Amino acid sequence: MVNYTKYLRCTECQKAGLYCTKHRVEVEMSLKKRAIMKVLQMRDDDHQSPRYRHVIKGLLESYNMWNTSL
Ligand SMILES: [Zn+2]
Numbered sequence: 245m246v247n248y249t250k251y252l253r254c255t256e257c258q259k260a261g262l263y264c265t266k267h268r269v270e271v272e273m274s275l276k277k278r279a280i281m282k283v284l285q286m287r288d289d290d291h292q293s294p295r296y297r298h299v300i301k302g303l304l305e306s307y308n309m310w311n312t313s314l
Contacts, residue, residue, distance in 0.1 A: 272310055279303050 251257045251271075256264030263271055283299055290296045 276306070276310070279306065 251267050257267055
């Protein structure tokens with residue numbers, strides 16, 4: 245899990261209102277890792293399921309968003 249207290253103590257984050265640029269990248273990286281782990285932990289039987297396709301699609305959309313916003 246992410247330790248959010250360090251962001252609360254960061255003056256740059258306070259100025260930015262949420263996360264400063266450096267910490268935003270950190271938070272996004274950890275969210276990406278969690279999403280990837282979720283996909284990797286799915287059983288092989290699930291790979292043809294609509295839920296699997298939905299998760300993969302969501303992950304790809306997130307990548308697209310992250311890569312254009314950074
Ligand atoms: Zn910060």
